[in-house]
Amino acid sequence: MKTTEAVGAILAGVKSTRWRAEAALAVFSVVVMSVVASGALWFAFKKPVHESAAAVPSTAAAAPADRYAGPVDQSRRLARALAAGDSLPGLSVAVAVDGEIVWAEGFGVTDVESRTPVTPLTRFRLGALSKPLTAVAAALLHDRGRLDLDAPVQRYVPAYPRKQWMVTTRQLMGDVAGVHRIRGDNNDALPGGHCASVDDAVAMLADDPLLFEPGTQHRYSVWGWVLVSGVVEGAAGEPFPRFMIREVFEPLAMNRTVVAETDSLEGVGHEAGHRPDYSCVAGGGAFLSTPMDLVRLGSAMLKPGLLRADTIAAFQTPTRLVAGTPTTYALGWTIRSVQLGGKPARVVSHRGSPAGGTVSLLTFPDLGLAVAAAANLADAKGVDPFALQVAEAFSKRAP
Numbered sequence: 001m002k003t004t005e006a007v008g009a010i011l012a013g014v015k016s017t018r019w020r021a022e023a024a025l026a027v028f029s030v031v032v033m034s035v036v037a038s039g040a041l042w043f044a045f046k047k048p049v050h051e052s053a054a055a056v057p058s059t060a061a062a063a064p065a066d067r068y069a070g071p072v073d074q075s076r077r078l079a080r081a082l083a084a085g086d087s088l089p090g091l092s093v094a095v096a097v098d099g100e101i102v103w104a105e106g107f108g109v110t111d112v113e114s115r116t117p118v119t120p121l122t123r124f125r126l127g128a129l130s131k132p133l134t135a136v137a138a139a140l141l142h143d144r145g146r147l148d149l150d151a152p153v154q155r156y157v158p159a160y161p162r163k164q165w166m167v168t169t170r171q172l173m174g175d176v177a178g179v180h181r182i183r184g185d186n187n188d189a190l191p192g193g194h195c196a197s198v199d200d201a202v203a204m205l206a207d208d209p210l211l212f213e214p215g216t217q218h219r220y221s222v223w224g225w226v227l228v229s230g231v232v233e234g235a236a237g238e239p240f241p242r243f244m245i246r247e248v249f250e251p252l253a254m255n256r257t258v259v260a261e262t263d264s265l266e267g268v269g270h271e272a273g274h275r276p277d278y279s280c281v282a283g284g285g286a287f288l289s290t291p292m293d294l295v296r297l298g299s300a301m302l303k304p305g306l307l308r309a310d311t312i313a314a315f316q317t318p319t320r321l322v323a324g325t326p327t328t329y330a331l332g333w334t335i336r337s338v339q340l341g342g343k344p345a346r347v348v349s350h351r352g353s354p355a356g357g358t359v360s361l362l363t364f365p366d367l368g369l370a371v372a373a374a375a376n377l378a379d380a381k382g383v384d385p386f387a388l389q390v391a392e393a394f395s396k397r398a399p
Helices: 003-011 017-045 066-085 127-143 169-173 198-205 223-236 240-249 279-284 291-300 309-315 383-395
Strands: 058-060 090-097 100-108 334-340 343-352 358-364 369-375
Touching (some): 127 223, 127 240, 198 223, 223 279, 240 279, 369 383
Antiparallel strands (some): 358 369
């Protein structure tokens, strides 16, 4: 008997208050039993994404050198355990040591329907991890004397109106500028629709006042980085996507990194048909990449080459509020310290959790080590700890 029929049968003929109370209790019991039964059936018949850790398939970029065999074997076990234990359809990881990629491997599938394997070439949405990529572009322009981080942003984005306080690029990149759009809750209201250019995105925030005086608070911002994208475009004198590709992606051989997702884009590690439009987020969240490309970018922040040493140091220095209080965020990077190999290690990192994915990039300046991991499940909490476990394994590599 269906739940509605059972409810009708119980209520039929109810004549008194006492019987109505008893009937209500009976109705509640029927509903609870129906829900419990449905849940039991769902758990009974829902198959896990992977039958076991050993059953998780993988595709490696190349055989690692002998000196890395131990860390790779350990990391593979960790990857399969995470994919199976957390029901991640797919997981990808890459490690670079002193600028050289020493291991890259994809585990699982891009989606459970097609069972297409995740490979080291599978792209993932970066979400907030797009910020470090945009930060490198700003650093390049700063190196070349084309971007003054402490000048008013209107020097580079004249379409952005002056506000009640002056806003600088340094403040935007440190998430202390107060550029937000709050709509109904305590978080940035993400832009919707489609933006054909960075100008379109900047126009969406032009009329909003600053949420607080720049430098007085640290608060995660998406919209601030939309404006940073406009600053890069203005300082470069060319469209933001073109500058990113020519000056950041191509020099670092980030051949699988793209500025935005399109319907024709192949090799994206997310659920089929689930393609949100991130075009209006620009350099604050629109990029797609691979762990291999991410460790290439991370390695560029570990030693001079693409950037000058003093620029790298400046962009990895945490922002201080006007009251003198330090934050844990530098110019596009989170700064923290962890225990690695039994010793404290400085970590320059970022993570993102866009629709359909979770990504993490960890770099260790004192070890010349960069680790990136990506999963095709939103808010997969095990990805960042897994990347740290991989870093731990490789910190103990043979000399």
